[in-house]
Amino acid sequence: MTTVERSLPRLLQTPPSPSSKRAPRGRRGRSNGELYGWIFMRASGALLVVLIFGHLFINLMTGDGIHGVDFAFVGGKWADPFWQWWDLVMLWLAIAHGTNGMRTVINDYTSRAGTRLAFKGALYLLAFIIVALGTLVIFTFDPCPPGVAADLLPAICTA
Amino acid sequence: MTDMATPQGKDTARAKPLTRLTGKLPGSLYRGGEGMWSWLLHRITAVAVFLFLLLHIADTATIRISPEAYNAVMGTYKNPVMGIGEATLVAAVVLHALNGIRLILVDSWTKGPKYQKVMLYVVIGLFAVIMAGFLPVHLRHVFGGH
Numbered sequence: 401m402t403t404v405e406r407s408l409p410r411l412l413q414t415p416p417s418p419s420s421k422r423a424p425r426g427r428r429g430r431s432n433g434e435l436y437g438w439i440f441m442r443a444s445g446a447l448l449v450v451l452i453f454g455h456l457f458i459n460l461m462t463g464d465g466i467h468g469v470d471f472a473f474v475g476g477k478w479a480d481p482f483w484q485w486w487d488l489v490m491l492w493l494a495i496a497h498g499t500n501g502m503r504t505v506i507n508d509y510t511s512r513a514g515t516r517l518a519f520k521g522a523l524y525l526l527a528f529i530i531v532a533l534g535t536l537v538i539f540t541f542d543p544c545p546p547g548v549a550a551d552l553l554p555a556i557c558t559a
Numbered sequence: 560m561t562d563m564a565t566p567q568g569k570d571t572a573r574a575k576p577l578t579r580l581t582g583k584l585p586g587s588l589y590r591g592g593e594g595m596w597s598w599l600l601h602r603i604t605a606v607a608v609f610l611f612l613l614l615h616i617a618d619t620a621t622i623r624i625s626p627e628a629y630n631a632v633m634g635t636y637k638n639p640v641m642g643i644g645e646a647t648l649v650a651a652v653v654l655h656a657l658n659g660i661r662l663i664l665v666d667s668w669t670k671g672p673k674y675q676k677v678m679l680y681v682v683i684g685l686f687a688v689i690m691a692g693f694l695p696v697h698l699r700h701v702f703g704g705h
Contacts (some may be wrong), residue, residue, distance in 0.1 A: 464700060
């Protein structure tokens with residue numbers, strides 16, 4: 401039994417193998433992937449509650465709410481590394497959490513191996529593209545692009 | 560509450576042996592009750608929020624093109640129809656988050672399984688409180704005549 405497994409509720413632990421240190425019969429050749437996935441969903445979920453509730457509160461509840469969300473607003477936020485990292489961690493965790501959840505949904509509703517593979521392939525490709533795109537945007541973003549009317553830009557550009 | 564105090568409560572008595580179940584249920588093994596509905600709600604909100612997340616990262620990425628492009632895309636979020644959509648999205652996120660915390664408690668708190676039903680009603684209560692705080696502010700922004 402691994403340290404991680406030992407800390408789990410009893411029902412989820414693998415029963416100890418009496419004769420050897422190998423995994424019990426029915427589990428030979430399998431990995432602990434689903435166990436780590438289960439732990440990841442709980443851990444990332446708990447963090448995402450804080451990150452997303454914070455995101456929704458700042459963007460929809462303060463100032464003009466949805467009407468205040470424009471280039472100047474987001475540019476002002478991303479001029480601060482705090483919000484860059486907040487959004488980056490939120491992006492990565494949300495996509496990983498969501499992709500793992502969708503993997504479970506695909507496993508539940510596809511019966512043919514080929515269909516399952518096709519859906520999962522599309523899912524992983526999409527997840528990779530979205531994470532790469534989001535990460536690039538957060539860190540290559542210029543809050544004060546040249547040649548743009550000052551009233552479209554965050555206040556820090558004219559200060 | 561009373562049926563949860565003892566393991567021999569209502570639910571246990573209602574449960575039928577699997578042989579009878581598989582033989583007699585017409586075409587479905589969904590059994591109803593709080594457990595099934597919370598599972599279904601969790602899954603529906605999950606897929607809805609995930610699909611929006613993909614869209615949201617794509618729309619946010621237009622900020623890299625130009626301020627004008629991003630403001631034009633964000634403009635489409637600022638009409639009343641989308642405003643209702645945003646309220647629905649926040650409702651889905653809040654439900655999924657609160658029920659997710661309930662799931663963590665069911666899995667890791669020793670009394671979690673015993674109180675899973677009570678916790679679902681706590682989730683619904685907290686959901687109502689959070690939405691009562693959010694909706695008036697958001698709807699004022701959406702319909703406030705900007």
